Amino acid sequence: MQVSDLGRRFITREEGVRLIPYRDSAGVWTVGVGHTGADVHPGVRWTFHAVQAIFASDLERHTTPLRAYGWLEQHQFDALASFIFNVGAPAFAMATFRSYMAPGEPLHPSFNDWNKITVDGNKVVAPVLAARRERERVLYETGDYGKI
Numbered sequence: 001m002q003v004s005d006l007g008r009r010f011i012t013r014e015e016g017v018r019l020i021p022y023r024d025s026a027g028v029w030t031v032g033v034g035h036t037g038a039d040v041h042p043g044v045r046w047t048f049h050a051v052q053a054i055f056a057s058d059l060e061r062h063t064t065p066l067r068a069y070g071w072l073e074q075h076q077f078d079a080l081a082s083f084i085f086n087v088g089a090p091a092f093a094m095a096t097f098r099s100y101m102a103p104g105e106p107l108h109p110s111f112n113d114w115n116k117i118t119v120d121g122n123k124v125v126a127p128v129l130a131a132r133r134e135r136e137r138v139l140y141e142t143g144d145y146g147k148i
Contacts, residue, residue, distance in 0.1 A: 001067070003059050007078025009148045010139065011059075011085055014132055019046045025117055025126070033058070034085060058085070065089050071103040079140035086132065087114055111137055 003011070015034035021042050024030045029040040032051035035058055062084045066077055084092045092098070097111050115130040116123040138144050 001072065001074070001077050003063060003081045004074050004078055006145050006148065007081055010078060010145050011082045013148050014082055015085065017051060019048065019051060062089055065092055069101060075143035076140050079136045083136050
């Protein structure tokens, strides 16, 4: 299974699209649709075509862990792809809610626990992440992609 067109639009809406690299909330250089890596440098403008190409590559890489859950419906796959795209595959691998994932079961409430950032050494709820986790949960449970 792959991320659907609606799922790509959902993730793009959540991440935003930027052609000029910027530092994200964690201070990491980011460009395009949430792309990070050694190829992202400050002051280097990316083309829309390059952003779309790297987005496709990033989606493929980030959704590899989801292929183990062949029973997922498309909207569930898309919701989890958005989650992994944001927190990373290693964090998804450690997420306790994975052990609760089974056909027809809602995600464990710990899904919504992934809404914190570290500020001055303390974990604090980031309203933007809390809202994103809620949209991902709704998509996973209901198939509602929201207004995209």
